[in-house]
Amino acid sequence: MNTSWTVANTQFELHRYPPNQHDKSLQAWDSSDDLVVQHVLDTYQHTLPLPDILVYDDLFGAISLALNNFPLSCVVDSYVSKMAIEYNHEHNSKVSPTVHNSLEKPSAASIVVVKLTKNLAYLEHQLQAINQYQENCDIIATGKTTLVTTSVMKLFERYFDDVSSSLAKKKSRLIFAKKQHKKLVDDANLLKPKFEAKWPEQNLVLRSHANVFSKDQIDIGGRFLADHLPLLTKQDNNFTVIDLGCGNGLLGLCYLQQNKERIKELIADEASPQNLNFKMIFADESHMAINSVQQNVEINANELINVCNFSQDDCLSQQPDNSADLILCNPPFHQQNTITTHITEQMIKQSAMVLKSNGVILLVANKHLAYQKMLKDTFGGFTVLSSNSKFVIYMCQHKNVNKG
Numbered sequence: 001m002n003t004s005w006t007v008a009n010t011q012f013e014l015h016r017y018p019p020n021q022h023d024k025s026l027q028a029w030d031s032s033d034d035l036v037v038q039h040v041l042d043t044y045q046h047t048l049p050l051p052d053i054l055v056y057d058d059l060f061g062a063i064s065l066a067l068n069n070f071p072l073s074c075v076v077d078s079y080v081s082k083m084a085i086e087y088n089h090e091h092n093s094k095v096s097p098t099v100h101n102s103l104e105k106p107s108a109a110s111i112v113v114v115k116l117t118k119n120l121a122y123l124e125h126q127l128q129a130i131n132q133y134q135e136n137c138d139i140i141a142t143g144k145t146t147l148v149t150t151s152v153m154k155l156f157e158r159y160f161d162d163v164s165s166s167l168a169k170k171k172s173r174l175i176f177a178k179k180q181h182k183k184l185v186d187d188a189n190l191l192k193p194k195f196e197a198k199w200p201e202q203n204l205v206l207r208s209h210a211n212v213f214s215k216d217q218i219d220i221g222g223r224f225l226a227d228h229l230p231l232l233t234k235q236d237n238n239f240t241v242i243d244l245g246c247g248n249g250l251l252g253l254c255y256l257q258q259n260k261e262r263i264k265e266l267i268a269d270e271a272s273p274q275n276l277n278f279k280m281i282f283a284d285e286s287h288m289a290i291n292s293v294q295q296n297v298e299i300n301a302n303e304l305i306n307v308c309n310f311s312q313d314d315c316l317s318q319q320p321d322n323s324a325d326l327i328l329c330n331p332p333f334h335q336q337n338t339i340t341t342h343i344t345e346q347m348i349k350q351s352a353m354v355l356k357s358n359g360v361i362l363l364v365a366n367k368h369l370a371y372q373k374m375l376k377d378t379f380g381g382f383t384v385l386s387s388n389s390k391f392v393i394y395m396c397q398h399k400n401v402n403k404g
Helices: 031-044 062-066 079-091 120-133 150-159 187-191 220-226 250-258 260-267 287-300 302-307 342-354 372-379
Strands: 004-007 010-013 053-056 072-076 098-101 111-115 137-144 161-165 172-179 195-199 204-208 239-244 278-284 308-312 324-329 355-366 383-387 391-397
Touching (some): 010 062, 031 062, 031 111, 079 098, 120 150, 150 161, 204 250, 239 250, 278 287, 302 308, 324 342, 342 355, 342 372
Parallel strands (some): 053 072, 053 111, 239 278, 239 324
Antiparallel strands (some): 004 010, 383 391
């Protein structure tokens, strides 16, 4: 993996996160990072005092690291991006900037840099936040030429003035705009999930923020696994379930709905939420996902909210070993815009660490994704619980696997 990045005659050591990924073809920056960094330096580095910069979606910290001489802060939705920014700044002996989550009011800035995303709903949320929270400022968006579309330009024109774009350079382009006119959105709209999906058969209403997977429909892979969830038995006490990569909480909420009466029996005699016989953990790296699932538990299973924990995490990095009885997982096969299997591999390996002896993971995947070797190498084998024309559900039980 190429980790040596030179921009504006300065060399940095830059890693994707987590470091030491197997795919050597991936790197932590692209030509759109070079383009925007060079433009900002050429335009503003001799301005005194140096202007405050706010960077949206600096995926692995490339932009903020290269512009570290400016007073700068970042906004990210991804916990992995936050960790990457901190890791790469420390690795290059630089002070990490303040990193805001995607739903909080960020620092004021006179220059706002936006790393473009394929997710137009999420991009619009970012533009709305700039429109709401920033006063007069210059906006510079950067991305591959394929991302600078007519729809994207219209979004910028909806919220800002003087919108234009640069010529392409190394297959990347910049969009320029100015925030001058009055605010078009308010705090309440920014903080409220705007998307909804209903599953009447499961009595579920799922509301989601813009950067949540399958935000406006019930994911068909998740639906398939939800139809094959196990039931709690009378022998299941002190039982912990993790919805890993939970998104809007589909799998965990289905489990709560299907086992509601047994869960109520387990917790009926408990005096406090800190000493429960049942625990449901929703884990995801997206702040918008965790915020969405918190609201969805309140909507769909409010009487069980005390048994629920919500964890923004890099897979299961914050969960203790030997702590879970059941893990439900519908893993992603991409990191931001890059197709990769390392996230699923990390989920599988960390699940083996976190599961108790005889604990079980249920994982649903597209049939074309070859996870069998990962599961066999990690758990010693697997069972196909069910399959259809598109998906397969794998079941693995943690035995006496070496956790070293």
